[in-house]
Each structure stands twice: as C-alpha cells, then as structure tokens.
Amino acid sequence: MEYLEFKFSCSEPFREILIAELAEVGFDSFLETDEGFDAYIQEDLFERASYQEVLEQYQEAASLNVSEGKMAKVNWNEEWEKHYDPIIVRDQVYVRASFHPEQPDFKYEILINPKMSFGTGHHATTYLMISHQLELDHQGKRVLDIGAGTGILAIMAHKLGAAHIEAFDIDEWCVENGDENFNLNGMSDVRMGKGTVRDVRPQGEFDIVLANINKNVLLDEMEVYSSLVKKGGNLLLSGFYEHDITDIVKKANEFGLDLINQKTKDNWAALVLKKL
Known part of the structure; x- marks a missing residue:
C-alpha cells in the first residue's frame, strides 16, 4: 500500500x-x-x-x-516521539506513549502508541468522548467501539470496568495499531475487527456504544447504532461540529434515542443519548 x-x-x-x-x-x-x-x-x-x-x-x-x-x-516511533506529548483529561486520565514516564497519581493511565492511527486524546472529539465515559457506569457492561482508531475509547471502557468489549475500524493501520495498544493496556483478549458496522455485524445488544467518526457516517448508520443499544443503554457520538448537533439529535430521535448530555470543545461536540 x-x-x-x-x-x-x-x-x-x-x-x-x-x-x-x-x-x-x-x-x-x-x-x-x-x-x-x-x-x-x-x-x-x-x-x-x-x-x-x-x-x-x-x-x-x-x-x-x-x-x-x-x-x-520512516521510523514512526521516532517521529511520534518528536511530536506526541502526554495529555490529561479532567485530572483523572493520563494518556501517554510508552516512551513517556509513568504518572501514578492519576486514577487512570492509558498507553497509546499511535503510529499512523487517529485518536490519541489530543483531538477535541476524543477528549470529549473520554469525558463522557468518565460519567457513565461501565462496570460489568458490554461496550462496542465503532471506528475505534487507536482503540483509546475501548481502552478507557476497560479501565472503567467493562466486562465485554468489541472494537473495529475500516483501516488496516488501525487494526494493527489497536491490537498493539490493547496489549499495552492488558487487553490481549480484545482484538480489533476490520470493516464498517454493516460489514462487521456485531451480535447482541450493548450497554454502551461509542462512535467517534464524522457527521455523514453517523447519520447514515444511526439506525444500525440504535439496533445495537439495549433498552436503557447509551450511545455516545462525536466527530462533528457544535452546529451539527441539531441534525444529529433529530436523526437519533427517529430511532428511539433521546439526548441526555452534551459537551463541546473548540467548536466540536460529543453527545450522550439513551435508548428509550
């Protein structure tokens, strides 16, 4: 390639x-x-x-x-060491690469060696999704991460106590990188799938479904997302601008999803919806 x-x-x-x-x-x-x-x-x-x-x-x-x-x-590890700094989410989550020092004072530490994949926590959408995750009960839950990128949201779900996690992305770089990051975070039992949600066809219902992609994909796949969220479960969405919230919520309402929380950062938005 x-x-x-x-x-x-x-x-x-x-x-x-x-x-x-x-x-x-x-x-x-x-x-x-x-x-x-x-x-x-x-x-x-x-x-x-x-x-x-x-x-x-x-x-x-x-x-x-x-x-x-x-x-x-190029040596991608060397390139990332030049440009990739650790980040902190709400004074609770410390996201670092393996070449950064540990910070044991934080409640949650996530190791991400991003290579070519998208989703390190630096982008506002990833930050917002993690912020929402911190406010949801993941203990013993089934969690699905759609368009997982580096796998960072799936890893956050693991740190928060999820019992079953599935993740996938359309890009082969992400599949390889996600598996590497899962291993770094003690998740060798979770493997990254490849394809869209329609290709992968996850089985069963999930307590929490995560999708940080983009507006057009979210609108197109909303019905599928709704079918994967159990009644009373949550769908977390990001990858779009604040001015797109109305369109996203309108489409979600068509499939029995109700907005319960939203956050914005740098004009980006992330929503939490509940399956009615």
Whole structure:
C-alpha cells in the first residue's frame, strides 16, 4: 500500500478544522507539526478534485501552504516521539506513549502508541468522548467501539470496568495499531475487527456504544447504532461540529434515542443519548 504525504503549514485556529475536512475526503492519518500538520492518504483512494475543493475553501483564511509527495519509509516511533506529548483529561486520565514516564497519581493511565492511527486524546472529539465515559457506569457492561482508531475509547471502557468489549475500524493501520495498544493496556483478549458496522455485524445488544467518526457516517448508520443499544443503554457520538448537533439529535430521535448530555470543545461536540 503506497501513501501520499501532504505537508500543511497553516494558522493555528484552522488546524483541527482542516484535519476534519481532509478526513471527510479520504485522508486517514495525521501528524501535527510545529508549522501545522502532515496528512496521509492511500494513493489509490486520492481524489484530487475533492482535495482541491478543501484547499480553495481555506487557502486565504488559513494562510495555507502545502507541499506533497509520496511517503518515504520512516521510523514512526521516532517521529511520534518528536511530536506526541502526554495529555490529561479532567485530572483523572493520563494518556501517554510508552516512551513517556509513568504518572501514578492519576486514577487512570492509558498507553497509546499511535503510529499512523487517529485518536490519541489530543483531538477535541476524543477528549470529549473520554469525558463522557468518565460519567457513565461501565462496570460489568458490554461496550462496542465503532471506528475505534487507536482503540483509546475501548481502552478507557476497560479501565472503567467493562466486562465485554468489541472494537473495529475500516483501516488496516488501525487494526494493527489497536491490537498493539490493547496489549499495552492488558487487553490481549480484545482484538480489533476490520470493516464498517454493516460489514462487521456485531451480535447482541450493548450497554454502551461509542462512535467517534464524522457527521455523514453517523447519520447514515444511526439506525444500525440504535439496533445495537439495549433498552436503557447509551450511545455516545462525536466527530462533528457544535452546529451539527441539531441534525444529529433529530436523526437519533427517529430511532428511539433521546439526548441526555452534551459537551463541546473548540467548536466540536460529543453527545450522550439513551435508548428509550
């Protein structure tokens, strides 16, 4: 599999917005840098017309400069050590890579070696989802993580006492990376599946379903999510902007899901819905 590499220099307020927009047109891996970020996409999936639309939309406002080429073979562990700092969520969760020192004062510690996968806790949506998880009872519960990325939300569920966890993603990088991260966090019995929720077809109902993807996918798959949440269970959603909340909630209501909590950060949103 050949990847194309795009190096973006942009003004800070537009960094996360651009990453989200590029994810919508097929880019699946990102690495933040001092100047902006690097973005990666499989060569056979790259559609230049869609990519150009994103550039034209933000070129002037974001002071955007881009260089592109094929990804050279690099030592990804070394690259992440240069750019990946530990994060703290609500003074309870410490997310670090294996090369960072331990912090035993925190109630929960999550080890993530992200490689090329998305979901380290640095992005607002991951932070918001973990924040919601901290407020839900996971003890002895069945949990499903859809579009799991690095597996960080599944790992958080494990730390919170979930009895059964399933996770999957459409990207083969995530499958490999997720399994590695599960091993690092004492979850060798959990393996990352590959495919969409319709491909994987999880069996049974779950107490908690997690989906941090993007607005279009969430709207398209909402009925499936609802069928997987047991009555009285919770669906946690993120990957969309604050102004998209109305559309997401409207679609969720169609399938018996009621909004009970919401959080926002840096214009991003995350919702907790209950199956009626």
